[in-house]
Amino acid sequence: MTSLAIPGPVDVLNTLPVALLLVDGDQVIRESNAAAESLFNMSSTSLSGRRLADALQLPARFEDADGLAFAAYDVDLFIPRTGPIRADFHATPFAEFAGWQLIAIANPRDPARGQRLDQPERGRTAVAIAATLAHEIKNPLSGIRGAAQLLDSRVSPEDAAMTRLIRSEVDRVATLIDRMEGFTDDRPIELGPQNIYAIIDHCRDLAGQGFGKGVAILEEYDPSLPPVLAHRDSLVQVVLNLLKNAAEAVEGVDSPRIMLTTRYRHGVSVSRAEGKGRQPLPIELCVIDNGPGVPPELAERIFDPFVSGKRKGQGLGLALADKLMRDMGGLIQYVREGTPPRTVFRLLLQRAEDI
Secondary structure, rough: OOOOOOOOOHHHHHHHOOOEEEEEEOEEEEEEEHHHHHHHHOOOHHHHEHHHHHEEEEEOOHHHHHHOEEEEEEEEEOOOEEEEEEEEEEEEEEEEEEEEEEEEEEEEEOOOOOOOOOHHHHHHHHHHHHHHHHHHHHHHHHHHHHHHHHHHHOOHHHHHHHHHHHHHHHHHHHHHHHHHHHOOOOOOOOEEOOOOHHHHHHHHHHHHOOOOOOOEEEEEEOOOOEEEEEEHHHHHHHHHHHHHHHHHHHHOOOOOOEEEEEEEEEOOOOOOOOOOOOOEEOOOEEEEEEEEEHHHHHHOOOOOOOOOOOOOOOOOHHHHHHHHHEEEEEEEEEEEEEOOOOOEEEEEEHHHHOO
């Protein structure tokens, strides 16, 4: 009779959703499980031998525990390779092995905006605002503009300047309403396999010929990314919006630079609607600039409608980018990271083969 293989302890640990790190008395990582590899975006071999403090910015007061059991819930942590997270942190000592500890990092959440796919309230609010204003404002605008144009031929040259001002302001408001109407379109978009490099090159060329002239746009690509599942025009609109924001952000900066990066992030996934599991989003595209970034008081609301860090900004570009990314089943995130700090807008997308 053939004996059946059964899972061993290592197999069990690798199936746990909690990231586990085994550290010795010198606070050096010796072992890690599969969840830790995903969280740190590093293989177990690469993690092994690293000092815990180099792999993870540890919670306050952890060192004060002096090797005793320690727990901190919903704390801000920082992983140099992947950025900030918020998670529960536990350190459990081994009674028979002095100084050795098992570090557990549970329920990791990205504090950057756009981490879940099931945030309907913000989307419904934006759609309701846009639909109401578009209906109540846009129709009368055409009448106001027509009346101003009619008066233009009947008034003195001095008064004609005022009618031209009226037409100019009406056109500006109409353009704003047109952009808001993008929120009211809740029809599903047709997704398909897209070559992300072709989309990036197209956006980069447009930026270089227009708003990005005089700004160095650098590239750091993973050349082996598979096709992404996306809607081409929507993704082009999102990337162009981010490039334009970056170009405006580096105005007046010494040696202005914009960096486009791509990479494959193993194990990255986010929660879908309740009961529908998790959605893998392994393909990452970042638009990075060395500008001053969003004012700290606005960072938590940067993707909300009508929130802008620009003096003349309308606060709709990033909100629309967030909606388009969600329509494609992806996410957009904002973070300040690096030394010196840089602004990073991170797009996380589905792989076409996952569907």
